[in-house]
Amino acid sequence: MSPNIIQNAFQALAGNDPDRISAVLTEDAEWLSPPGNATAVALGGINHMVGREAIVRFFAQDFPRLYARDVAVTFRGVHVDGEHVAVEAAMTATLANGNHYSNDYCFVIELRDGLIHRVREYVDTARGLRMVFGEVPR
Template structure:
């Protein structure tokens, strides 16, 4: 596939994610997709594998985090790798604490399917927003 086709696959993936179109999202993801979200002490951190892992992390995201994207991401691509670069703002629902996250997703596309996602995010901002105080309250 061409670099432009790979970028379009990633744009379609983001559109399906943002629109909650689970069927389209799974159609764009390889069966053995691996999504790595770095960090500790915040709800989405970890390695998520396969369609079940993808569905699980997106479900958890909708339950745990309110996120908005004030501007569309920038896409930079070479071959089968597409970098999506953007900013997210939002809050962790359990603590009601806000965050601002400058992020880069390093995405690999093969044969028209997203096979790997590695996030580079502000893990400290997300962990801080996830912290409870000593009483267990935000």
């Protein structure tokens, strides 16, 4: 498995194009984010998405409502072991309220047949909440 597959998948996710996003996911894909993360709180969503349709809808419709423009993902490391991939990355964006967003992430990805089957996302939730809301909501 080439690290380029993962980089291309993240470009598809950041591009908000439903067809490109759908093409990198298994039908029964899952995306698990930390509970109380800024994105879920701001969008009134959940932190565990199940199924290609739910993940596509999130990245194509919901994600751009918060991360309005200039979304960029910088890869610091892509570590591959068969169909398991660990990705160290930083994401920056301009939020819908005009604030700058910048946070570090770790994604643990399970592939199946060359497609993303499961993502476990790790992120500094307190930092994200401060950037989105100005302080950590109680």
